[in-house]
Amino acid sequence: MNRDFENEEITIDLTELFLALWSKIHLIILAGILVAFVSFIGTKLFITPMYTSTTSMYVLTRTGDSAGVTYNDLQTGTQLTQDYMELVKSRPVLEQVIAVLNLDMTTGELSQAVTTENTANTRILTVSVRNEDPKTAKEIADALRESVSIQITEIMEADAVNTIEEANLPEEPSSPSLMRNIAIGGILGILLAAGVVVLIYILDDTVKTPDDVEHYLGLNVLTSIPIEEGTKKSKKVKGLSSKKLQKQMRR
Known part of the structure; x- marks a missing residue:
């Protein structure tokens, strides 16, 4: 059997990536707030002040x-x-x-x-x-x-x-730094959420636009049918990835 091995290159459109991040900005900020809150609770409950x-x-x-x-x-x-x-x-x-x-x-x-x-x-x-x-x-x-x-x-x-x-009697704890831990937690939450969004964007190879058809299949799109706003999508219809669509077109 002859097997065809194709070398696929992953190209990332920075504009689309930025738009993908911007569309999820509320979730990214929410993740930062949640992790910062967890850092606050963890610092208060589980770290002994020194x-x-x-x-x-x-x-x-x-x-x-x-x-x-x-x-x-x-x-x-x-x-x-x-x-x-x-x-x-x-x-x-x-x-x-x-x-x-x-x-x-x-x-x-x-x-x-x-x-x-x-x-x-x-x-x-x-x-x-x-x-x-x-x-x-x-x-x-x-x-x-x-x-x-x-x-x-x-x-x-x-x-x-x-x-x-002579030695002083400290009134305030020298560690841990509550504000520093909250800041680190917030930044870590934002980075993790942004990383998940970027990963989903990179792994998503479904065909969504006519440009995707021309890019992945090398075919010219003659027309497209827009979906009317408010129309519910059928649960039985599943989107095809570019790889599956290419295999069906070859058949």
Whole structure:
């Protein structure tokens, strides 16, 4: 048996695609609103709000015998601040904080809740703690500052660790961001709905207009019979795709 294999190319009319999207714009917007609403409900019900408390300290280290702080002291202190940041998350410091506050967590869990930051070209060390309880976050931050201050003066032999800011008691959760989640949900819903419309448009190969007959069958249309408005289409009549119509014409 001889089989004919035809290479079909899919061409997309951008104008028709835009019109297809525009005709379903109400559904696309509705999908965006629905997904944004789902994001709002999910954020409120299933995501635990987290609070962040921040404390900062200043580490003073002198390399010479002079009473003042020299430029060399500043350079050395800036480089050592990176070491101090690692010391904040060291096991002895974390274990001491857990013991003092009687926390029900491991050192690994506490380490994940702690972030350290050093402002460029300064010796200011900032420690932030995230927790679902704002009061606990403040207590952990203060305990970390006190514990690491002792470790810095004993191990790193710093001259002094001065407190710049004590840990604050956060009033508003730092995460999750409700507005950001709603915006992401709305955009995702719009993109998904638009993608479905585009996919339906691409896969739809039914013959609808005289131009489709000329394009798919290569035949000239002599006339067309318009359907009167308000006339109900018979449920038994089904549209033929271009591929099925081509096969029937060949017979």
